[in-house]
Amino acid sequence: MPKTYAGTYLYTENSDYEKELLGFMMKAEEIDKSGPGFEDIVYEVKRRNVSPALTRILMSDAVVLKSGVQLPKSFKVFCAKDVKSSDKKAMKVFIDCTDIIVNDGGTYIIGRNQVDVLVSYLVSAMINYIYYVDEKRFVNNHDISNHGAEAFSSLFTYVVDYITKISVDPSQRSKCKYMSAYYYLVNIMGRDDTDSVTKLACKVSGLSAREADVINMQMDSHTLDNIKYFVEKVAEVLRLSKLTLDLIVERWMWVFGTGTVFGMELFPAFATMLTDAYVGSYLNNQKTIEKIASRSMVDFTKAVLRIGADSV
Known part of the structure; x- marks a missing residue:
């Protein structure tokens, strides 16, 4: 079985981590990837041409982008069961986009210098997704x-x-x-x-x-x-x-x-x-x-x- 944060020594030594992650999943606002207001974000990721897999990760239902609740640097991307989903066993990858994506009246805007940050987060999301689906x-x-x-x-x-x-x-x-x-x-x-x-x-x-x-x-x-x-x-x-x-x-x-x-x-x-x-x-x-x-x-x-x- 793949190891989770809960299986690490450093995580178990800090009781605040669990509260922070749960608070993020419950309180942060989910970014709507389905509408035309998100198209510019998709374009910028494609334009970086790091890997075609990143666009698929970005648009996957298994990857949730949220903002409004700041997480520590160690947890900008993490995999967990979605507590707000009807399927309580479903594992999803969460990305904290608080500092990089802004909702401007339904259109999502990302700063030029923040696109590489999002690409890094998507590579991490890809790693997490593959690891927790099939770590072998x-x-x-x-x-x-x-x-x-x-x-x-x-x-x-x-x-x-x-x-x-x-x-x-x-x-x-x-x-x-x-x-x-x-x-x-x-x-x-x-x-x-x-x-x-x-x-x-x-x-x-x-x-x-x-x-x-x-x-x-x-x-x-x-x-x-x-x-x-x-x-x-x-x-x-x-x-x-x-x-x-x-x-x-x-x-x-x-x-x-x-x-x-x-x-x-x-x-x-x-x-x-x-x-x-x-x-x-x-x-x-x-x-x-x-x-x-x-x-x-x-x-x-x-x-x-x-x-x-x-x-x-």
Whole structure:
């Protein structure tokens, strides 16, 4: 089963998140996509020519655009059961358009500088839609596994190095990349803990199979359950006494942007973090993400767009 926000450690630690999302679904005004007043928005999305799938996502009944209630940056796009629908089990993707689309007497207007933001949101909506309808399209995709593991391990290791300066010891850095690639594949992507995961994490990190076995023996059955246990195990294996989850979260948000925090636990959030940087709408600290994730960010996003074109 695909993981939801409720299945992440960071979400369960903040009781306000549930109230904010529910308040948005109940109180925000839904944008009418069916009338002529929305045609200019459709035209602008098509004109960006990022992917033909984005127009289909924009006009899908499964995607709801709302405005008037501001959500935190982490939740501008999210998937949930529609509490206002007669079908209480129906999952829909909600997009907070409060800052980007204005209703001017029945005609919807979007600022020139906001079109790229909407395109970023639509790519994220596409990711969420595919993930919650059939997550195996991502989980079983080689490029998503490979380039995603490369990107996540580089980003996470950068944050650890920022705090503890492990780059002075190349073996420490390689171990951190191995563990974070492994965590990405099992916890974030939801792949089974198998030899293929070990081999891919070795490829990403440069560790030998023997070195990986030593680390695997130190990881217990709970290490990959959530970000808290994982960070604690990284601190233990690498002997980094001052490394804590609070520090990781603080530095991750400071380095990559406040809206990226759930990228440490949830696949749609991590994928959105990379695709936002690729689209270039400055929703996160894209220059830093581009510098660290480099080619893997580009290859990952291209794989996402290919899957979207084939799926939507």
